[in-house]
Amino acid sequence: MAERAGRLEGKVAVVTGGASGIGRATVLCMAAEGARLVVADLNGAGAEAVAGEARAAGGEAISVRTDVGEEADIARMIAAALDTFGQIDVLHNNAAVTSAELLAGDAAIEDLDTELWDLTMRVNLRGPMLGVKHALPPMLARGRGSIVNTSSTAGFVGDGVYGAYGASKGGVNAFTAYVATMYGKRGIRCNAVAPGLVATPNAREHFDPALLEIYESNHLTPTLGTPDEVARVVAFLASDEASFVTGQVIKVDGGLLSHFPTWAQIHRPTA
Numbered sequence: 662m663a664e665r666a667g668r669l670e671g672k673v674a675v676v677t678g679g680a681s682g683i684g685r686a687t688v689l690c691m692a693a694e695g696a697r698l699v700v701a702d703l704n705g706a707g708a709e710a711v712a713g714e715a716r717a718a719g720g721e722a723i724s725v726r727t728d729v730g731e732e733a734d735i736a737r738m739i740a741a742a743l744d745t746f747g748q749i750d751v752l753h754n755n756a757a758v759t760s761a762e763l764l765a766g767d768a769a770i771e772d773l774d775t776e777l778w779d780l781t782m783r784v785n786l787r788g789p790m791l792g793v794k795h796a797l798p799p800m801l802a803r804g805r806g807s808i809v810n811t812s813s814t815a816g817f818v819g820d821g822v823y824g825a826y827g828a829s830k831g832g833v834n835a836f837t838a839y840v841a842t843m844y845g846k847r848g849i850r851c852n853a854v855a856p857g858l859v860a861t862p863n864a865r866e867h868f869d870p871a872l873l874e875i876y877e878s879n880h881l882t883p884t885l886g887t888p889d890e891v892a893r894v895v896a897f898l899a900s901d902e903a904s905f906v907t908g909q910v911i912k913v914d915g916g917l918l919s920h921f922p923t924w925a926q927i928h929r930p931t932a
């Protein structure tokens with residue numbers, strides 16, 4: 662839970678992919694900071710369960726089953742925020758293709774199923790674009806709004822797998838800068854967070870333990886990240902405390918991309 666309650670008092674926030682992992686943690690963190698929440702997810706029951714958790718903790722929250730790649734769903738999601746709470750201050754575009762089954766196919770490019778490429782772009786990149794497209798009119802009407810996209814360290818560097826995923830996140834980084842540039846003078850800020858490996862239940866269940874160990878040793882922090890550690894940065898960017906921060910992709914990666922994972926493996930003081 663958040664350490665400083667009230668940073669989002671009076672604000673209405675929409676969180677996509679809010680049914681689990683980082684999205685769920687962000688919903689709960691923002692609710693603790695005083696925001697009223699719309700929890701959107703393809704998993705409607707999961708979204709409602711998280712909205713219920715926020716309400717049980719004393720917050721106000723509704724859920725909307727939403728496929729972020731579907732424009733009619735996004736329009737419905739924004740309409741639900743306006744109908745229920747009368748305004749929208751924050752949009753957190755967080756949903757992405759994270760299923761282990763699908764990501765398993767995101768490997769050798771010469772064998773890549775182009776439908777998987779299209780699905781990845783549809784959810785990870787078209788989704789945030791649709792969210793911004795539909796959240797902008799009510800935000801611009803009030804001359805204020807904060808958009809926070811979820812990117813990834815995979816949007817900055819290459820790796821042995823996940824070329825489609827990484828390309829989609831690189832697109833998120835560029836889109837973030839464009840939205841910030843186009844709408845900053847009209848009161849809209851747009852930033853992104855780029856998490857390193859966050860040990861969500863999904864990651865713990867599906868990642869090979871050997872791979873988790875490689876990740877852990879290359880994060881400079883003692884452990885991998887937690888969903889709440891990302892959520893707190895999202896809540897900060899969403900809040901007025903970040904009023905002079907826009908167009909940024911903030912790495913929330915335990916220092917993963919700040920070093921060469923070579924000599925550091927050998928010459929590093931351990932506990």
Ligand SMILES: NC(=O)c1ccc[n+]([C@@H]2O[C@H](COP(=O)([O-])OP(=O)(O)OC[C@H]3O[C@@H](n4cnc5c(N)ncnc54)[C@H](O)[C@@H]3O)[C@@H](O)[C@H]2O)c1
Binds near residue numbers: 678684702727756813
């Ligand atoms: N966990 C990590 O290590 C990590 C690292 C870097 C970036 N990220 C990013 O963080 C974000 C959240 O990931 P997570 O690890 O919490 O994953 P997660 O699997 O716990 O949550 C993703 C949520 O998105 C939802 N979703 C999937 N497709 C959707 C669609 N079409 N419409 C609406 N909702 C949809 C899922 O139902 C799920 O609830 C993603 O953007 C992911 O790319 C995660």
